Amino acid sequence: MTSSPVTIGLLGCGSVGGALVELIAERADAIADTTGLRLGIGSVAVRSAAKSRSGLSDDLLTTDARAVVNDPTIDVIVEVIGGIEPARELILEAMKNGKPVITANKELLANCGAELYGAAAAAGVDLLFEAAAAGAIPIVRPLRESLLGEDVRRIMGIVNGTTNYILTKMAEEGADYGEALGEAQRLGYAERDPTADVEGFDAGAKAAIMASLAFGARVVAGDVYHEGISEVSQADIAFAHRLGYEIKLLAIAEVFGTGTDREIGVRVHPSMVPADHPLAAVRDSYNAVFVEGAAAGQLMFYGRGAGGRPTASAVLGDLIDAALNLGQRSHRRVPGGGQPAKIRPIDELESAYYLNLEVDDSPGVLAEVAGVFGRHGVSIRSMEQEGLGREARLVFITHLARERDLQATVSELRSLGVVTGVRSLMRVIGE
Amino acid sequence: MTSSPVTIGLLGCGSVGGALVELIAERADAIADTTGLRLGIGSVAVRSAAKSRSGLSDDLLTTDARAVVNDPTIDVIVEVIGGIEPARELILEAMKNGKPVITANKELLANCGAELYGAAAAAGVDLLFEAAAAGAIPIVRPLRESLLGEDVRRIMGIVNGTTNYILTKMAEEGADYGEALGEAQRLGYAERDPTADVEGFDAGAKAAIMASLAFGARVVAGDVYHEGISEVSQADIAFAHRLGYEIKLLAIAEVFGTGTDREIGVRVHPSMVPADHPLAAVRDSYNAVFVEGAAAGQLMFYGRGAGGRPTASAVLGDLIDAALNLGQRSHRRVPGGGQPAKIRPIDELESAYYLNLEVDDSPGVLAEVAGVFGRHGVSIRSMEQEGLGREARLVFITHLARERDLQATVSELRSLGVVTGVRSLMRVIGE
Structure with a gap:
C-alpha cells in the first residue's frame, strides 16, 4: 500500500501528549501497513521548550501554539492542553483553517461543546473527541453513530477512576475514606488537590458530553447536579453489602417525555448499585458506561477511563479516522449542538x-x-x-x-x- | 431539517426483519429530526407472500429477491435471510449495482467475508454488519475504527446467548445440562436442534469475523477450533466455584509474533474464568466481548447478542450510517480482506x-x-x-x-x- 504522509500538530505534551508521541513511533509501520497512512509529528507546542522530551527532536518544539494551528504544512491538530483557554481559541482557529481537530479536553467540550460542534460543521472538518468522555473506552463513536437510531432512555456511568479506586479500597479492604484517598494520591491516581475528582466535577463534565451525544440536545457542565464521595463511610458500605449493594459514584443522564415536553436530568452522586448489576463488578480505577435503549436493551462499555497510554490510544484511533477522512475529502457528521436541553432539576x-x-x-x-x-x-x-x-x-x-x-x-x-x-x-x- | 427520502429493500422478514420494520415505523420521525433522513421500506423479499405481515402493505411484498437488488428505486439493501446462498449472490449483485448493503449474516461473513469485503471496496459502497458479530453490542465499529491504531493482542467473548443462559441456570439454580437446555428451548432461547449453539458453531463464526477485523487478516469459520458445553457437569461447576471460577463458553482469538511470523489462534470452548474477571459477571443470555490492547488495556463491550429487536437496533444504526454516507457520496473504509491468516493450531x-x-x-x-x-x-x-x-x-x-x-x-x-x-x-x- 502506498503511504500518504499526514503531519500532526500537537498542542500540549503532558502525560497524554507524551504517550501519543511514543505510541505513534511504535505503531507507525503497522498503521502504514493497515491503512496506507504515514503519521508523523510536525510540530509540538509546549509551555517550555527548555525541557527535553524523549522521542522528540528539539526542532519540533515551539512555544507558539498559534503558529502551529496556522502552519500550512500541518494537516491535523491534536489538542491535549486541557482547560478552556487558550484551547478553545486554538481549536476554533485550526478548524477555520480547514484542519481537523482531535481533542481529549472534557472541560472544554462540557462548557463550549455546541460552539465547537457548530464551528466544525461550518468548516466541514472533523472534530473528534473519543478520549474526552471515558478515556480509552470507545463510547463516543457508538453514541454518535451506532445508536443514532436508538431511543436511548438512560446512561449510567462510572466515569471517574480516582473515585472508583477509592470506593473499591473502602469496600474490599475496609479502608476509610481518608486512607483510601491517601493511597490513591501515593499511586498517582488522585491529584494533590483531589476536588475535581472526589466532588464529582470531572464525572459531571463527562456526563454533560455523553448526554449531549445520546439525547441530541445541548447539555453543559453547569446543568449537572453533583455530590461527591467524601461523606461515604465504612458504615454505609457495610449496610450496602448487607442489603446486597455496592456503592459507586454514578453519573446518570436520563430523558423524560418526548417532543417539546422532553426534559433531561443529569446528576452525579454516590449510588447503591445491586450486587448483580454489571456496574457493581467494575472495580479499581476501571470505568464503565451503561446505556439503556428502548430496542437495543442494556449495553455496557468497560475499560480504562484515564492514564497516558489508554487515553493516547483513543486519540490515536481518532487521528487515523480524521487522516483517512482527509484523504477521502470527507468528514464525520458532527453532532448537532442542538437546542439547549430543558433540564429537569x-x-x-x-x-x-x-x-x-x-x-x-x-x-x-x-x-x-x-x-x-x-x-x-x-x-x-x-x-x-x-x-x-x-x-x-x-x-x-x-x-x-x-x-x-x-x-x-x-x-x-x-x-x-x-x-x-x-x-x-x-x-x-x-x- | 429537510428530509431526504431513503428507500430500503429488505431481503427476509423473519424475527429480525419484522422487528426492523416495526422499529423504522416507531423511529422514523425521530430519525428525520436528528439526521434529516426519511427512511422508508420500498420492497420486502419474502419466501411466501401469502403470509400477512403486520405493518407492511401487501404490495411491498415480493418473492423475487433478485428484482429487489436490481430495482433502481431501492437505495439501500438490508439482508436478513441468513445462510450462504442466495444471500451471497444477492449481496454481490446489490453492491455491483452501487447499493450499500447491511447484513446480519454471520455465517456468510465467516465463510465468504473476504470476497464480500473485496466486492464492496471495488464497488465503492458500504458493507456494514454490526449485527453479525454480537447482536446489539457495538463491537464491529470500535474494532474497525476506534481501535485501528491499537495493537490488539487478544479478544475473549461470550458471544452465544443460548449457552450463556444454560450455564447461568446450571451455576445459579443447580440445573443439570439437559434441564437447562430444555428450559432454554421452552423460552425460545434455544432451537429445537440446538447443535449450532451448544457445540460452538455460532460462537465460532462470530470469532472468525471479530478476529478478521481485529487482526486485519482473513480468518474463516473453518479456522476455528471448537468444543461445546454438552459435557459440562454440575460437578465441574461446583469445583469451579470452590476454586473461585465461573464456567463460560468463550470464543478466544489471539495473535502471536509479528510480521511474517505472525500467527493467529482462534478457538471456542468452555473455560474457567476467575470470579472477579468482568466476563464472569455476564449472566443469562447476555453477551460480552473482552478486548486486550497493548495501549488501551482491557476493554469490554456488553449487551444483548441476539433477539429480534436488539439485532434490528444494530441493523438500524448501520442503515442510518449507510444512508448518511450515500448523501455525502462517501462510504466506510471496508476492512481489507487481508491475506489468509497463518493459523496456529x-x-x-x-x-x-x-x-x-x-x-x-x-x-x-x-x-x-x-x-x-x-x-x-x-x-x-x-x-x-x-x-x-x-x-x-x-x-x-x-x-x-x-x-x-x-x-x-x-x-x-x-x-x-x-x-x-x-x-x-x-x-x-x-x-
Missing part, C-alpha cells in the same frame, strides 16, 4: 433511597417515623431495625420517590424528638 | 488447565501422577485431594502449558493403573 427527579436513622429505642417510634414518610408520599420498600443500647438504628429503602418529597421527609425526621440523627442518605439504583 | 496453543482425576487412594499415587505431569513439562499450580471411600479425587490447576503436552499428559494418565478416570479437563483463563 434534581428536586423533580425520582429515585429509590437508602436512609439510615438513629432513634430512641422506645415503643411507637417506628410508627411515628413511618408516619412522616407517609405524609410526604414516600413509600417504604424495606426496613431493618437494630438495637444500639438505649437507641436503635432504622435502615430504610424506599420505593421510587421524588427528591423534593424525600428531602422534605428528611427535614421533618430531623425535627422529631425521637430521631437522634439522620446518619446517611443515599440514592439506590433499581433493576 | 490448537495443539500449539497455550492455556492453564483444570483436571479432575479419580485415583486409587493408596500411598505413592500422587507422586506417580505428578511424575506424569513432569515428564510432559506440564507444571502444576495447585492441587486439592479429597477422599471418596477407597478412591480419591485429585483436582489440579496447571500453569500455562501447550495443548499437545497437556493431551499427552492426559493420555498417559489414562493408561496408569492407579487412575480410575479423568473426569474432566477444562481450560482456565488467567488474569
Whole structure:
C-alpha cells in the first residue's frame, strides 16, 4: 500500500501528549501497513521548550501554539492542553483553517461543546473527541453513530477512576475514606488537590458530553447536579453489602417525555448499585458506561477511563479516522449542538433511597417515623431495625420517590424528638 | 431539517426483519429530526407472500429477491435471510449495482467475508454488519475504527446467548445440562436442534469475523477450533466455584509474533474464568466481548447478542450510517480482506488447565501422577485431594502449558493403573 504522509500538530505534551508521541513511533509501520497512512509529528507546542522530551527532536518544539494551528504544512491538530483557554481559541482557529481537530479536553467540550460542534460543521472538518468522555473506552463513536437510531432512555456511568479506586479500597479492604484517598494520591491516581475528582466535577463534565451525544440536545457542565464521595463511610458500605449493594459514584443522564415536553436530568452522586448489576463488578480505577435503549436493551462499555497510554490510544484511533477522512475529502457528521436541553432539576427527579436513622429505642417510634414518610408520599420498600443500647438504628429503602418529597421527609425526621440523627442518605439504583 | 427520502429493500422478514420494520415505523420521525433522513421500506423479499405481515402493505411484498437488488428505486439493501446462498449472490449483485448493503449474516461473513469485503471496496459502497458479530453490542465499529491504531493482542467473548443462559441456570439454580437446555428451548432461547449453539458453531463464526477485523487478516469459520458445553457437569461447576471460577463458553482469538511470523489462534470452548474477571459477571443470555490492547488495556463491550429487536437496533444504526454516507457520496473504509491468516493450531496453543482425576487412594499415587505431569513439562499450580471411600479425587490447576503436552499428559494418565478416570479437563483463563 502506498503511504500518504499526514503531519500532526500537537498542542500540549503532558502525560497524554507524551504517550501519543511514543505510541505513534511504535505503531507507525503497522498503521502504514493497515491503512496506507504515514503519521508523523510536525510540530509540538509546549509551555517550555527548555525541557527535553524523549522521542522528540528539539526542532519540533515551539512555544507558539498559534503558529502551529496556522502552519500550512500541518494537516491535523491534536489538542491535549486541557482547560478552556487558550484551547478553545486554538481549536476554533485550526478548524477555520480547514484542519481537523482531535481533542481529549472534557472541560472544554462540557462548557463550549455546541460552539465547537457548530464551528466544525461550518468548516466541514472533523472534530473528534473519543478520549474526552471515558478515556480509552470507545463510547463516543457508538453514541454518535451506532445508536443514532436508538431511543436511548438512560446512561449510567462510572466515569471517574480516582473515585472508583477509592470506593473499591473502602469496600474490599475496609479502608476509610481518608486512607483510601491517601493511597490513591501515593499511586498517582488522585491529584494533590483531589476536588475535581472526589466532588464529582470531572464525572459531571463527562456526563454533560455523553448526554449531549445520546439525547441530541445541548447539555453543559453547569446543568449537572453533583455530590461527591467524601461523606461515604465504612458504615454505609457495610449496610450496602448487607442489603446486597455496592456503592459507586454514578453519573446518570436520563430523558423524560418526548417532543417539546422532553426534559433531561443529569446528576452525579454516590449510588447503591445491586450486587448483580454489571456496574457493581467494575472495580479499581476501571470505568464503565451503561446505556439503556428502548430496542437495543442494556449495553455496557468497560475499560480504562484515564492514564497516558489508554487515553493516547483513543486519540490515536481518532487521528487515523480524521487522516483517512482527509484523504477521502470527507468528514464525520458532527453532532448537532442542538437546542439547549430543558433540564429537569434534581428536586423533580425520582429515585429509590437508602436512609439510615438513629432513634430512641422506645415503643411507637417506628410508627411515628413511618408516619412522616407517609405524609410526604414516600413509600417504604424495606426496613431493618437494630438495637444500639438505649437507641436503635432504622435502615430504610424506599420505593421510587421524588427528591423534593424525600428531602422534605428528611427535614421533618430531623425535627422529631425521637430521631437522634439522620446518619446517611443515599440514592439506590433499581433493576 | 429537510428530509431526504431513503428507500430500503429488505431481503427476509423473519424475527429480525419484522422487528426492523416495526422499529423504522416507531423511529422514523425521530430519525428525520436528528439526521434529516426519511427512511422508508420500498420492497420486502419474502419466501411466501401469502403470509400477512403486520405493518407492511401487501404490495411491498415480493418473492423475487433478485428484482429487489436490481430495482433502481431501492437505495439501500438490508439482508436478513441468513445462510450462504442466495444471500451471497444477492449481496454481490446489490453492491455491483452501487447499493450499500447491511447484513446480519454471520455465517456468510465467516465463510465468504473476504470476497464480500473485496466486492464492496471495488464497488465503492458500504458493507456494514454490526449485527453479525454480537447482536446489539457495538463491537464491529470500535474494532474497525476506534481501535485501528491499537495493537490488539487478544479478544475473549461470550458471544452465544443460548449457552450463556444454560450455564447461568446450571451455576445459579443447580440445573443439570439437559434441564437447562430444555428450559432454554421452552423460552425460545434455544432451537429445537440446538447443535449450532451448544457445540460452538455460532460462537465460532462470530470469532472468525471479530478476529478478521481485529487482526486485519482473513480468518474463516473453518479456522476455528471448537468444543461445546454438552459435557459440562454440575460437578465441574461446583469445583469451579470452590476454586473461585465461573464456567463460560468463550470464543478466544489471539495473535502471536509479528510480521511474517505472525500467527493467529482462534478457538471456542468452555473455560474457567476467575470470579472477579468482568466476563464472569455476564449472566443469562447476555453477551460480552473482552478486548486486550497493548495501549488501551482491557476493554469490554456488553449487551444483548441476539433477539429480534436488539439485532434490528444494530441493523438500524448501520442503515442510518449507510444512508448518511450515500448523501455525502462517501462510504466506510471496508476492512481489507487481508491475506489468509497463518493459523496456529490448537495443539500449539497455550492455556492453564483444570483436571479432575479419580485415583486409587493408596500411598505413592500422587507422586506417580505428578511424575506424569513432569515428564510432559506440564507444571502444576495447585492441587486439592479429597477422599471418596477407597478412591480419591485429585483436582489440579496447571500453569500455562501447550495443548499437545497437556493431551499427552492426559493420555498417559489414562493408561496408569492407579487412575480410575479423568473426569474432566477444562481450560482456565488467567488474569
